[in-house]
Amino acid sequence: MRVAYWPGCVSRGFTPELHGSMAKVAPLLDIELIELDRAACCGAGVIAEHNQELADTLNARTFALAQKTDGELMMNICSTCQGAQSECQERLDANTEYRQLINGNLADEGLVYERGLTNKNLLWLLVEEIGLDALKAKVKRPLTDLKVGPFYGCYIVRPVDRLGVDDEHPRDRYMHMVIEALGGTVIDYAGVYKCCGFPIITMNKHASLSMAGRHLGDAIDADADCLVVPCPLCHLNLDLQQPSASRVVGRELGLPVLHLPQLLGLALGLQPKELGMGKHVVKPTSVMDWSASVVAGAAA
Amino acid sequence: MLDAILKVRDEVDGSVGIRCSCQQAICGSCGVRMNGKPGLACNTHLEEAAARAHGVGWNPPEEGEVSNGGGVIEVEPMGNIPVIKDLIVDMDAVHWKKIQRVTPFLINKLPVPEREYVVPHQNMVDVTQTMACIQCGACVSDCLSMEIDPLFVGPAALSKAYRFVGDPRDADHAGRLKDLSEDPHGIYDCTHCFNCIDACPKGVDPMSQIMRLRRKAGNDEKIVDRNNGHRHEDAFVTLVRDYGLLNEAELLPRSYGGNSWFGKFHPAAGKELLSSIGTVVTGVLRGKVSPKTAMFGHKLPKSDLGQLKDIYTKVEGREERVELNLYVTGYEDEPEPDKEGAGDRETPAEPSMPSGEPEAPVTPPSRPDQPDKSPTFPGPGEDQSSSSESESA
Numbered sequence: 001m002r003v004a005y006w007p008g009c010v011s012r013g014f015t016p017e018l019h020g021s022m023a024k025v026a027p028l029l030d031i032e033l034i035e036l037d038r039a040a041c042c043g044a045g046v047i048a049e050h051n052q053e054l055a056d057t058l059n060a061r062t063f064a065l066a067q068k069t070d071g072e073l074m075m076n077i078c079s080t081c082q083g084a085q086s087e088c089q090e091r092l093d094a095n096t097e098y099r100q101l102i103n104g105n106l107a108d109e110g111l112v113y114e115r116g117l118t119n120k121n122l123l124w125l126l127v128e129e130i131g132l133d134a135l136k137a138k139v140k141r142p143l144t145d146l147k148v149g150p151f152y153g154c155y156i157v158r159p160v161d162r163l164g165v166d167d168e169h170p171r172d173r174y175m176h177m178v179i180e181a182l183g184g185t186v187i188d189y190a191g192v193y194k195c196c197g198f199p200i201i202t203m204n205k206h207a208s209l210s211m212a213g214r215h216l217g218d219a220i221d222a223d224a225d226c227l228v229v230p231c232p233l234c235h236l237n238l239d240l241q242q243p244s245a246s247r248v249v250g251r252e253l254g255l256p257v258l259h260l261p262q263l264l265g266l267a268l269g270l271q272p273k274e275l276g277m278g279k280h281v282v283k284p285t286s287v288m289d290w291s292a293s294v295v296a297g298a299a300a
Numbered sequence: 301m302l303d304a305i306l307k308v309r310d311e312v313d314g315s316v317g318i319r320c321s322c323q324q325a326i327c328g329s330c331g332v333r334m335n336g337k338p339g340l341a342c343n344t345h346l347e348e349a350a351a352r353a354h355g356v357g358w359n360p361p362e363e364g365e366v367s368n369g370g371g372v373i374e375v376e377p378m379g380n381i382p383v384i385k386d387l388i389v390d391m392d393a394v395h396w397k398k399i400q401r402v403t404p405f406l407i408n409k410l411p412v413p414e415r416e417y418v419v420p421h422q423n424m425v426d427v428t429q430t431m432a433c434i435q436c437g438a439c440v441s442d443c444l445s446m447e448i449d450p451l452f453v454g455p456a457a458l459s460k461a462y463r464f465v466g467d468p469r470d471a472d473h474a475g476r477l478k479d480l481s482e483d484p485h486g487i488y489d490c491t492h493c494f495n496c497i498d499a500c501p502k503g504v505d506p507m508s509q510i511m512r513l514r515r516k517a518g519n520d521e522k523i524v525d526r527n528n529g530h531r532h533e534d535a536f537v538t539l540v541r542d543y544g545l546l547n548e549a550e551l552l553p554r555s556y557g558g559n560s561w562f563g564k565f566h567p568a569a570g571k572e573l574l575s576s577i578g579t580v581v582t583g584v585l586r587g588k589v590s591p592k593t594a595m596f597g598h599k600l601p602k603s604d605l606g607q608l609k610d611i612y613t614k615v616e617g618r619e620e621r622v623e624l625n626l627y628v629t630g631y632e633d634e635p636e637p638d639k640e641g642a643g644d645r646e647t648p649a650e651p652s653m654p655s656g657e658p659e660a661p662v663t664p665p666s667r668p669d670q671p672d673k674s675p676t677f678p679g680p681g682e683d684q685s686s687s688s689e690s691e692s693a
Contacts (some may be wrong), residue, residue, distance in 0.1 A: 009546035012598055014589050034306050038604045040544045046536045049511045053622040054615045058540070061611070083494075091624045094631040098624045105614055109607050137329040154444075158494035160377050167351065195444045202555040203488040203527045207449040211491070214448070224448065240583060244576070281579075 001129060004224065005033040006062060006119075008078035009041050010232040014240070017276025018129035018232050020123070022077050024275065028138065028268045029130060034069045036062060042084040044233075045199075052091075057105040059088040063119070064111035073118040075125050079231035082121045083155025083163070089117065090162050121156055122260060123230045126213040127174045132181045140269030142183025146290050148263065149187040149224035150175035151215065153234045154195050175228065175260075182267035189222035191215030196234040201241070206248060212237040213249030225286045226256040228263045235259060240281050256284035266291060301349050302330055302341040305375060305387070317386035326502060328436035332387050333376040338438040338499045341375075349373045371485030378441035380450070394450075398457035402480070406464060409471040417469045429627045430463040430509055432502045439496035439506050451485040455496035455506030458487060461508040465516060477517040481525035487513045503627060519621070528555045535559045541612050544600030549589070641666045 011018040026033050026238050039062035042046075048055035062085070066074040092099045093115050104113050108223030120128070126135060157165060157172045165171045172193070176186050216238060219227055229235050237245070239257040246253040257280070258266075264273040272291050279286045301322055309316040318341070320330040325343040332341050334349040351375050365617035381389040381425040399468040409417075446452045453461075461480055464470045487510055496506040517523045539547045550561075553573065555629040557566025564573070573580070583589055599605070 009598075012544065013593060014548050014583070016588070016590075038600060040600065040604070040608055041540045041546045043534075043540065044546070045511075046533055047540060049514050050533050050537045051515070051615060051621055052624070053618075054537075054612065056610050057615060058608070062608075091626065094626055095624060095629055096632060101622065105611055108610060142336060154491075154493040154495075159497045195491050197448075199492045200445070200489060200551065202532045203529050204449065205485065207445065207452075207489065208491075210448045211444070240579060240588065243582070244579060255304065272535070279588050281582050281586060 001030065002032040002034060002069075002071045003073055003075040004066035004069040005035050006039060006042075006066070006074060006076045008076060008081045008232065009033065010236070011077055015232040015235050015259070017279045018077060018235070018259045018261065020035065021259060021265050021275040022261055024270055025261045025265045025268060028270075029126075029135075029264070031075075031125075031130075032250045033075075033207070034071050036065050036069075036074075037097070042088075043211050044080050044083045045084050045087070048083060048084065048087065053105075054083070056088045056091060056102050059085050060092055060099075060102045060113040061106055061109075061111060063089065063092075063117045064106060064113040066119075067113075067117060067179050069115060073120060073125075073129075075120055075122060077230075077231070077259075079121060079153055079156035080233050082119070085119055086162055089119065089249075121230060123156065123174050123178065124169075124171060126178055126264075127171075128169070132177055135178070136181050139182055139267045141267055141291075141294050143179070143185075143267050143290075144183050144294075146287070147187050147223060147225045148179045148184045148190055148258075149189055149219040149222065149227045150179060151196070151219075151227045151229045151238065151257075152193050152236060153229065153231050154193075156230055157193060167252040175230065178260075179228065179263070182263065184263075184267075187219065187222050187224040189215075189224065190218040196229075196231075198233045198237040201237065207299070208237065209241060209245040209248040212241060213245035213251075213253065216242065216253045216255050217249060217251055220253065220255050224255065225290065226258055226284060228260055230260045242282050256280065256282050256287050258284065258287065265291045301332075301334055301344045301346060301373070301375070304346060304373075305332075305341055309320040315386075317384070317388045319388045326434060326595065328434035331378050331389075331436040331438050331441065333373055333378055333441065336376075338378055338441040340436055340438070342500045343501060378437055378442060380440055381437060387504065395435070395440050395456060398440070398454050399435070401453055401462055402457045402461040403464070403476065404457075404460050406467065407471045409469055416570060416659070416687060419468055423466070423468045425628055426625075427463050427466040429625065430459045430466070430502055433459055433504045433558050434502055438499040438501060439504075442495040444495055445489055445491045448502055449485060449489060450647045453480065453483065455510065458490070458513060459504055459506040459509040461632075462513050472598060473516070474521050474523075477513065477521050478523050480513060481517045481523045481527070481529060484527055486527075487517065488525065488527045505627060507514050508625075515621075531555050531559060535563070538614075539597075540603070541608060543597050544605055545598050547597030549594045569639060593619055 007019050007022070040058045042059055043055040047058065092102060092113060099113065099115060106112065152172065152175060157163065163171065179186050191214065194215055195211055196215070197208035201208040227238060229238065235257055242253055262275045262277060266272065272284060272288045277287065302323060305316065305318050305425065309318065318330065320342065321327040322643065323342045325340050330341040334341070334344055358576065375387065377383045377387050377389050381391065381394045384390050433456065435456065437456065443454055445451065446454050461476060465473050465476055490507065490510045492507065493645040494507060500506060514533070518533055524530050532555035535551055536546070538559055539550055553564035556572045557563035557569030563569055582596070584591065608636060
């Protein structure tokens with residue numbers, strides 16, 4: 001399927017391995033990416049906090065650019081983008097007069113946002129568009145014996161009404177379902193739906209890193225080999241900042257954190273190195289060992 | 301749920317402690333966690349609580365657990381507040397203490413008028429949402445910032461603060477905002493986790509009220525707080541204007557040192573850089589960020605940056621900020637109508653875009669056609685029925 005692809009800023013900035021692994025994984029999933037390389041930052045809720053109309057206009061522009069492509073829908077790989085964009089879209093779709101006002105801000109460029117765009121995070125697209133059975137059929141190296149802790153974070157599961165989490169679309173279970181479909185073992189721990197702390201890292205570093213450290217520690221106590229995140233900002237706090245978080249909570253951590261496309265890539269037969277795992281601050285040794293043992297097992 | 305709990309108390313174990321009174325979601329006393337999710341026991345159906353056992357939100361199902369009505373419902377006391385007995389928590393110790401922290405009463409503007417204060421209808425509609433709070437503590441229960449930082453003023457109290465910051469009769473908007481911005485556990489300690497929005501049984505949307513406090517503190521009162529809150533916002537907004545994309549390597553130093561390229565040379569930025577030097581070095585060594593990206597960031601094409609500048613100029617140049625509050629306006633149910641204009645008629649004309657009133661001295665967006673005669677303190681119900689046709693709460 002062809003999708004209008006919004007990678008977000010951080011996947012092209014401080015977590016280049018996310019953007020890279022998505023590019024590697026997409027063809028294996030038969031996803032054709034039309035990158036929205038003219039669209040601006042979603043604002044991550046911060047621009048909306050400054051000026052709601054400004055955030056809504058920037059995102060309406062992104063939506064309009066997506067609607068100009070021939071993609072079936074818009075896809076993102078960042079929960080923060082998903083959350084911030086869903087919030088703007090909710091307002092744009094709820095009120096015609098407001099939408100007209102925002103479209104007025106785009107008129108110079110000849111862009112128009114038409115109500116009713118479908119914008120899905122890769123995780124939602126996997127389950128709802130590709131389907132778990134089709135995904136299973138593509139698995140080359142099932143993640144047997146790999147214990148994966150899902151870390152959903154906030155922006156992709158709350159608020160449930162705005163994000164369409166309901167019995168028909170149990171989007172707050174999708175990561176569990178995907179890990180299982182890939183053959184891995186799901187580890188449930190206290191931090192599954194909690195906040196990584198990233199949004200307050202500049203305002204209250206201690207609280208921010210305590211959050212990251214606590215959830216990582218809980219996952220380690222639950223015997224996870226690694227975490228998987230649908231959001232690069234969670235990755236920054238859980239991986240890049242993990243050594244600092246370890247000092248704040250006063251315990252050894254060292255838990256690898258994978259981006260969702262990296263976990264997919266492993267199961268689809270790619271090597272950890274190709275998926276940019278060498279770029280992580282916490283070396284995903286357990287994952288690489290697992291990968292090596294699978295290869296050795298296959299050879300034997 | 302409350303009926304079930306009372307039945308258990310009456311027939312199974314008379315010692316079960318639960319606090320309740322009105323039994324119709326008005327008094328706010330029966331806040332509990334049901335299958336991991338906070339709410340009022342009196343307005344939660346058994347079916348709904350049982351369904352929560354299976355996914356949606358907080359509580360993942362156990363392997364093989366039956367969903368929808370067949371599951372066990374686990375009732376617990378609310379979180380973040382000490383337990384007195386069973387389901388009864390010590391609201392005084394946390395919730396009320398925090399409410400008291402925000403000066404939860406009107407500081408009269410002087411001189412006090414002989415009769416009543418005349419308040420523009422629109423301004424009162426603006427604070428209606430926070431006035432819907434029944435002080436049940438459900439948002440406090442699941443606040444993820446408070447879980448880590450118990451000193452955080454928290455969602456309920458900060459919503460209460462907006463109730464007065466948004467009220468034109470109050471004399472000290474600037475003082476309140478300064479106080480809550482400078483507090484290291486104040487408005488900038490919220491981590492955007494959205495738990496309070498889902499927890500609230502009354503649609504108060506506490507997180508959005510906190511964002512409105514930030515908007516007023518930074519934009520209207522120009523408060524540059526010591527927590528880097530406003531500098532961070534300011535730098536973020538400017539960087540997106542100049543680069544189109546977020547330039548993380550610039551955002552951090554500017555958040556500490558001030559919103560310009562020179563921010564990184566400010567002592568505060570230097571101190572922060574020094575303390576995270578290990579992180580920076582590891583990041584560069586691992587190839588997380590190329591030196592080029594770190595130095596110059598990534599940018600959109602020139603033509604797009606031009607468009608963004610135009611958008612910024614237009615939006616930031618407005619006399620009043622435009623804000624749409626869906627709690628007030630509701631949602632248009634109609635799919636896009638075929639004929640133009642049909643949708644427009646359904647939009648409530650007046651409160652559809654309540655603007656953030658710009659300054660503390662009230663210069664209300666005047667509506668000369670309708671001199672305002674609304675009561676000084678309209679109840680939420682009254683206000684909404686007169687101003688919006690579809691209520692979302």
